[in-house]
Amino acid sequence: MTTWTDVINYVRTRYEVLEETDDWLRFRLDTGDGRTQQVSVHHVPDEAGRRWLEMSSPVGRADAVDQGRLLELAGSSLVGGAAVVDGVALLKHAVPLEDLSVREESEHPLTMLVANADAFEHALTRSDHF
Template identity: 75%
Template sequence: MTSWIDVINYVRTRYEVLEETDSWLRFRLDLDQDRTQQVSVHHVPESDGVAWVEISSPVGRADAIDLKRFLELAGTSPVGGAAVVDDVALLKHTVPLEDLSVREEFERPLMLLVAAADAFEHELTAADSF
């Protein structure tokens, strides 16, 4: 059975961790063309008997992007849903922690989510702020 500590250790050994608490961590991935993308991973306490891991990646400030276009772009992504949290537009994806295959059920959606968030950020802001 996979634990939250397993997820944290997986991230720590592979990525540059920027911030961390007991229930979340924020880290940066290096991408192509000298771009980077920040990601947050949250441990979501048990709901209906199952703990979850939420992966999120910012796209831009909600008041500075075309939110309708953001929703259209998010609809093309195989993982993640569009959200606005603390005035930041982001893509997020949630997976159950129990029986999580870190490589298949965490890393694969993480990479897809990060690629989509970075592409959306580039299209919507023409910047690399996150």
């Protein structure tokens, strides 16, 4: 069984951790061509008490992006749905923590989510703020 501690250790050994709490990590990934992308992973329970990893990566300030276009872009993505949290437009994806292989079952969705968020940020804002 995979634990939140396993996830923390996995992230710490592979990425530049920017911020950390008991149930949340924010870190940065290199996306190539001199661009980077921030991502957050939250350890959250659902209504039944099962544990999930919620991954999110910002696209831009919500008031600065065409949210309709963001929804269109997110609709074509296999991983991640568009959301606005605290004024930031982002892509989010969740995977169950129970019986999760961190390396095999979270790394691929994470890198897909981050690549999409970075591409959407570039397309919608022409910047690399996040």
